[in-house]
Amino acid sequence: MIEEPAIVDVNARLEERNPHFRLMRYVARALVALPLAVARGIFFSVWCLAYSVLSLLRPVVNVLMLGGLIMPLVAFVAFVKPDAANGIPFWVFLLMAAGFVGVSMGYSKFVDWIEPPR
Secondary structure, eight states: OOOOOSSSSSSOOOOSSSSSSHHHHHHHHHHHHHHHHHHHHHHHHHHHHHHHHHHHHHHHHHHHHHHHHHHHHHHHHHHHGGGGGOOOHHHHHEEEEEEEEHHHHHHHHHHHHHSSSO
């Protein structure tokens, strides 16, 4: 039968080891783990708060998509009759349409990235 050598030396003398080393090792671990745990807790708290706020904004962002679809029509009206837009150039409405659609699509991708749909 082949005997494997022991990982721990059973004949080691305990008197040579300082009993305070174990305590210092645990204190050092706690000093490193505490700030990491606090930072992780803050990160997850902000993450959950952001998700809850973004979930509340879902109906508003869905309306932004509709607004982005209507804005090109408003831009056409502002292009044909500039007096109807009260001095606002037509390209501003096109930029608003792009912004509305971009925010709506980016929001839906971000919320799905935080918590994928089931």
